Amino acid sequence: TASYENIKVEVVGSKKNVGLIQLNRPKALNALCKPLFVELGKAVNDFDADSNIAAIIITGNEKAFAAGADIKEMQNNTYSSNTKQGFLREWEDISNCGKPIIAAVNGFALGGGCELAMLCDIIYAGEKAKFGQPEINIGTIPGAGGTQRLPSYVGKSKAMEIVLTGNFFDAHEAEKMGLVSKVFPVEKLLEETIKLAESIGTHSPLIVKLAKQAVNQAYETTLKSGLQFEKSTFYGTFATEDRKEGMTAFVEKSPPNFKNE
Numbered sequence: 380t381a382s383y384e385n386i387k388v389e390v391v392g393s394k395k396n397v398g399l400i401q402l403n404r405p406k407a408l409n410a411l412c413k414p415l416f417v418e419l420g421k422a423v424n425d426f427d428a429d430s431n432i433a434a435i436i437i438t439g440n441e442k443a444f445a446a447g448a449d450i451k452e453m454q455n456n457t458y459s460s461n462t463k464q465g466f467l468r469e470w471e472d473i474s475n476c477g478k479p480i481i482a483a484v485n486g487f488a489l490g491g492g493c494e495l496a497m498l499c500d501i502i503y504a505g506e507k508a509k510f511g512q513p514e515i516n517i518g519t520i521p522g523a524g525g526t527q528r529l530p531s532y533v534g535k536s537k538a539m540e541i542v543l544t545g546n547f548f549d550a551h552e553a554e555k556m557g558l559v560s561k562v563f564p565v566e567k568l569l570e571e572t573i574k575l576a577e578s579i580g581t582h583s584p585l586i587v588k589l590a591k592q593a594v595n596q597a598y599e600t601t602l603k604s605g606l607q608f609e610k611s612t613f614y615g616t617f618a619t620e621d622r623k624e625g626m627t628a629f630v631e632k633s634p635p636n637f638k639n640e
């Protein structure tokens with residue numbers, strides 16, 4: 380595996396089919412500087428291309444998932460430098476990944492940290508996690524999806540309150556508003572997230588990929604074309620070996636043996 384400066388990458392799980400990426404700039408609370416994002420994008424792409432990997436986990440440490448974009452790095456940016464360089468462009472790599480990505484959030488997930496978690500498909504949180512979009516405190520606004528994803532995940536009133544006040548909210552509030560799917564004791568979070576990834580990993584990777592694409596349509600298009608996408612994808616699963624295997628195994632009362640075909 381490649382060696383990185385700002386992240387740690389390892390393969391975990393009893394079947395060694397879960398790609399684990401740990402953000403590793405603890406002194407800066409995992410502030411998301413460009414070199415970190417370049418490495419993160421590469422690690423995600425590599426796991427996406429690795430047929431032994433079923434799902435990917437992005438995590439931080441107990442103090443911080445990530446405290447946002449790197450304020451020191453962007454302090455002297457200008458409108459024209461942002462525009463010419465496509466500031467934060469690397470972040471899109473994460474949403475191009477076909478495999479499920481789960482965020483395991485302990486500690487702070489602020490600004491770009493909260494937005495990175497929202498770029499993932501599922502968010503699990505440790506009970507001391509703190510979320511927020513505090514950009515307003517430093518004279519800017521969320522710039523990596525916060526103003527767009529938060530309203531569609533938690534509704535307008537909550538999203539406005541979060542973005543306009545910059546106030547933090549905790550893991551239980553995040554769960555209540557639907558941002559986070561489950562909350563665990565801090566020390567159990569990673570183990571539970573690996574279990575989730577392993578459980579996804581028991582299914583056909585091909586069908587998992589199609590299911591992820593279909594759910595994402597609900598956030599990216601109109602209901603009408605989303606339903607159309609769903610229907611043709613559902614019909615399309617009938618052209619796969621794994622659909623045949625899954626239904627045959629059910630009828631024969633035996634466990635399915637998916638081939639990713």
Ligand code: CAA
Nearest residue numbers: 406407408410446447448449450451490491513521522523
């Ligand atoms: N960028 C750069 N450095 C950061 C950082 C960030 N986002 N967040 C924390 N750090 C650094 C601090 O500067 C400090 O470094 P030094 O020791 O060298 O001074 C170190 O991490 C530890 O931080 P604190 O001493 O502040 O730790 P704390 O426990 O007192 O406070 C905190 C924790 C409340 C999270 C506080 O660090 C904080 O408010 N951080 C900034 C949060 C923020 O505003 N995030 C949004 C960034 S903008 C953005 O993300 C834009 C976007 O939408 C893409």
